[in-house]
Amino acid sequence: MNFDRRPSRPLIEAPLQFRTSSGGERAKHNALITCPKCDAPCFIRRSVRVTETVKHIDAHCTNTGCGHTFGLEMVFRHSYNPGLIDRPDLHLPICPRELVPHVLPPSRDGPEDPDQLTMFNGG
Template sequence: MAFRLRSGGSQSGRDAAFVLCPKCEAPAFIRRSERITPKVKHLHAHCTNTGCGHTYMVEVSFVHSFNPGLIDRPDLDLPVCPVDQVPHVLPPSRGAEPDDDQMSMFVT
């Protein structure tokens, strides 16, 4: 069973985001959310495993920006990731074995 809802309660497409239930590790859907600060949001989650039924709150917090974007907000302190820690997505090298732990965005 999968409930996939967008903000506002409308059904979402296949790219819906879930959090995992900390008790049974099944996907949990977000029932509602509450913005606490510009960098912190509380998510009220409901486990999709009917044998579990756990409901709980998750806190999502801002860590850092990889790319600061084009909008200037001097009133908001958003740290930028150190350059040596910025992730880079590169296509697999030719002839490399596929990594089953990674989603492939490239056709080989």
């Protein structure tokens, strides 16, 4: 009798990706924050919401030869679609229609778009 019930194929196919690997072109391009001194991707250590439209972020560089730690500010720029909640008190500007980006999920077969956001492919 065969008690080995393991499936012949893995249940989930999820290729391991090291997007923040030191010196990797892709990591540099896809990292949310890059070091202003050496362009390496950075870890976010802490973030504090200052107002509805401003967040302060403490980050540190992943390049051990750099080690830069710094603070930065993330600021609301404009809405692409104003959504369903009315908040006239925030005075949020709306992006001109011709400048609204079209962000699509990645194609399984097609070539990878280097400008694609990483949130869709687990990077």
